[in-house]
Amino acid sequence: MKYTYRPATPDDAAACITLRGQTRENAFSRDELQALGITEASWSEGIRMGSLPGVVACQEGTMAGYCFADRDSGEILVLALLPAHEGQGVGRALLAQVVEGLRQRGIGRIHLACSADPKVRSHGFYRRLGLRATGEIDSWGDEILELPAQQELRLADALPVPTNGLQIRRATAKDAEDIRRILWDTYETTWKPELTATAIARFESSGNTARYVDTRLRAMRVAESYGTIVGFVDWERDFIDALHVSPLHQHQGVGSHLLAFAETWIAAAGHTGVQLETDTFNRQARGFYQRHGYQETGYCPDEEWHSGFTTVKMAKTF
Structure with a gap:
């Protein structure tokens, strides 16, 4: 039903x-x-x-x-x-x-x-x-x-068991600086090399990262390993707005755990699937989501970065 x-x-x-x-x-x-x-x-x-x-x-x-x-x-x-x-x-x-x-x-x-x-x-x-x-x-x-505060509802017993001391929890005010750092590090390694000089100058002077974190912090979940914040995920309804893993901790299963956690909550909230977006040049992200069952459903101009990118729409049905 x-x-x-x-x-x-x-x-x-x-x-x-x-x-x-x-x-x-x-x-x-x-x-x-x-x-x-x-x-x-x-x-x-x-x-x-x-x-x-x-x-x-x-x-x-x-x-x-x-x-x-x-x-x-x-x-x-x-x-x-x-x-x-x-x-x-x-x-x-x-x-x-x-x-x-x-x-x-x-x-x-x-x-x-x-x-x-x-x-x-x-x-x-x-x-x-x-x-x-x-x-x-x-x-x-x-x-x-x-x-209790910070404890999540136990929505599924089928989540993969974290390794390397990893735990996923709701973000708190003390995590804001670490989240901003992860966003900046992934910008430096993934986005900046693809941007025009004008787009780089515009973004780095915009303050968008700090505003985003301040606005969405209470909705974010962070991945913490032995006291260090190594990634985070942010979603609203059935749309994953952001999933970032520190470059130093990529390819260690952190992203997979964050994605599974978000999908579990989205499904438990009654949604029949999940959506997200990335860009065509970001082959690492496209491959990651495809390995987790996502399909590319559409393409459109990326108007956020003003660098000629094409946005890829991706979706997965539960």
Whole structure:
């Protein structure tokens, strides 16, 4: 079954309340929600104000499930699916997208309340994804589970096992200088030799690298080996914007691990494939992606570098 995912809108509130009463476990009717102070108007207002960010899953235009969080506290408030859509990876995809949104807002600790009964489906679901019990119990008798700062959801057990002390984690402010260094080093070794003198002068005085890192840092994942940042990857939705490995650490599997990590997250977010771009002259990058199952799908003038390059569009279907 094919699903589409999108940010929730205020107009979704009515359908969200209806669906909440139709879940297999822990269902709440409209009246029960109202007794808790949750109404169509309050839900809609939370979405409109941005305090209640959420993602909706749809199949053929009909809502199949949703996930919402508290923007400020990092609490996952609700993850709900219609029974017919269970076991399809929809819940995992919804949670992954909401968690990613919270992380990009700078939220460290992400938490939620979950039944302490192992017979309840959610008990094992969240733990398999890496959330862990804190020992806290809320007023409803539910356990508080958390995903600590910097820890990623455990989305797949099939990722290749890193070697050479490699670990992949979310970038922090202290990584910004290392990421800028890697970008500059790959520019020097890959791009600069191909650029015109005018393009070199324009780029080196532009400050584009620093602005890019400042803008996207919270979304980046870095590869760290024995305390040294050796590469990073950055993606948004189903598009990989950047994957760079320090020239000193290329041909050691770093790029393959970063790519597999990004693909796992993109697939878990409900996308059926992934896209990226490089340039025709960059035969190393084209070969790398082709070895990992990507196909060249189109070509167009590269208007970023003003050096007569041709952009190669590449894609892979999961």
